[in-house]
Amino acid sequence: MDHLRLQHTPNTMSAAQACIAEIERGYRDKAGTHGSPLFTVFDLLKRLQGSTTTSGQFWMINDRATDPQGGTAISAWPLWFSEQSRRDERPLFYMTQAPTSAEVSMLTAQTAERGIILNDIESSPSRWAKGAHPWLPLWLASNRRCTPFDPACGDEAKAILVGALHELYLEGAPGFCYMTLHDIPGEGLACDRSAAHLGMYRLTSAPEGALAQVRLLGAGLMLREVRAAAALLHGEWGLDAEVWSCPSYTRLARDAERQARSRRLQRAEPPVSCHLQQCLGTSEVPVVAVTGYAEFVAAQLGAYVAAPFTALGADSLDPNQHLDRHWIVVTVLRALAERGEVSTASVSEALSRYRLA
Structure with missing residues (x-):
């Protein structure tokens, strides 16, 4: 007021x-x-x-x-x-x-x-x-x-x-x-200025001619770990990822919520798509959303994403564990293993390789 x-x-x-x-x-x-x-x-x-x-x-x-x-x-x-x-x-x-x-x-x-x-x-x-x-x-x-x-x-x-x-x-x-605000330089990120205030934009796509096997979303400083995880997935596991910067998971979720409410109340009119849906569409490629805050911040998107969705945050692991690029890789491998796209043994191998187990 x-x-x-x-x-x-x-x-x-x-x-x-x-x-x-x-x-x-x-x-x-x-x-x-x-x-x-x-x-x-x-x-x-x-x-x-x-x-x-x-x-x-x-x-x-x-x-x-x-x-x-x-x-x-x-x-x-x-x-x-x-x-x-x-x-x-x-x-x-x-x-x-x-x-x-x-x-x-x-x-x-x-x-x-x-x-x-x-x-x-x-x-x-x-x-x-x-x-x-x-x-x-x-x-x-x-x-x-x-x-x-x-x-x-x-x-x-x-x-x-x-x-x-x-x-x-x-x-x-x-x-x-x-x-x-944080004081770590942005490493020359190519920001889509027209979309950043809307909540998300795509940073990198899968290599030309390849299909992304996972879409990684990151915000703030945690975007550095997301980008590093994408590099590890490609270099060590032969998996291609799209990387999206999400300056505001909350804005995306509220926008999607308004769109869902409008669809319920105005059934005779074609629904207007929200920014989240414009970005991710109806693809079933798994999505892993990462935040430096508690997990619920990224999890706000879960109800509005058509694909298999996983949220990771500062409280997603045991108290003595630190969320980083290696845990993101393990999470991606686990999500793909559940879909039968990689072997379940790769999850155990990653835990061992990165000394997380």
């Missing part, structure tokens, strides 16, 4: 358009294209602050305990008292280091659940997966006013920012966007 009564005005739209134009200019300049999400976002915000066309056109809050970029921490409280600000909403970037759902809930309550939340927790030492308390990803997935993203590289982070600015401030959609 917008207790601040923020008003979406033509000035809101022109400010968002100016920010989008500056970000797009960064694409043309190749600025931060292959950097980490954290570095890219901070570099981008510095560009927005320094540009004559965007300076003063957006709100920025920084409650991070440490700021390597030398920014100044400010509070959201001025919004509560400035009637002029409330009557003329601007794009809001909120930088934070909030590891718990209670903290994120509190800061979004201060801003009427608006803006783009940029959470720098994954790069900090933590006993929790991705630096987030286990309740945080659950809160993000269940809060319908929040669209959470887990970008793998700087280019994805840029594309998500552009999509969020367009959706929230040009179209006037309710709610807020959330991004978790």
Whole structure:
């Protein structure tokens, strides 16, 4: 509920358009294209602050305990008292280091659940997966006013920012966007900028003339392990895989849920396909979806995928085991063995080869 009564005005739209134009200019300049999400976002915000066309056109809050970029921490409280600000909403970037759902809930309550939340927790030492308390990803997935993203590289982070600015401030959609940020470079991933904000896009296909025997989905830092698993499958097991980047499993699942609901309520009209179905179609090639969060984040897709589906997350293994490329390979081999496409002995061989048993 917008207790601040923020008003979406033509000035809101022109400010968002100016920010989008500056970000797009960064694409043309190749600025931060292959950097980490954290570095890219901070570099981008510095560009927005320094540009004559965007300076003063957006709100920025920084409650991070440490700021390597030398920014100044400010509070959201001025919004509560400035009637002029409330009557003329601007794009809001909120930088934070909030590891718990209670903290994120509190800061979004201060801003009427608006803006783009940029959470720098994954790069900090933590006993929790991705630096987030286990309740945080659950809160993000269940809060319908929040669209959470887990970008793998700087280019994805840029594309998500552009999509969020367009959706929230040009179209006037309710709610807020959330991004978790890490500081590992993206290794030159070829991002499909038009699809990243929709939740997924294909990174690599099976070699020319070959049919994919499995489709691997990955998000955030875990995409590195997914890509490495695809290389192992090809090099050591003679299996070809498609690799998909999924910056938002939650957005994909919600989109598919809306499509399913529409099909139930409007039976006389042809159903409109969702982005997940447009990407994966009706193929029966097994799908393995991997996340650095708990397994349920990726498992949200299971009800909407026609093919055999397996979700892997930080809690999918025993507490003393670490989800990596080798476990992904074993999971793929097990899925293919159940279909009779590889021998069951290959699963035991992989467990032994990678010293997982």
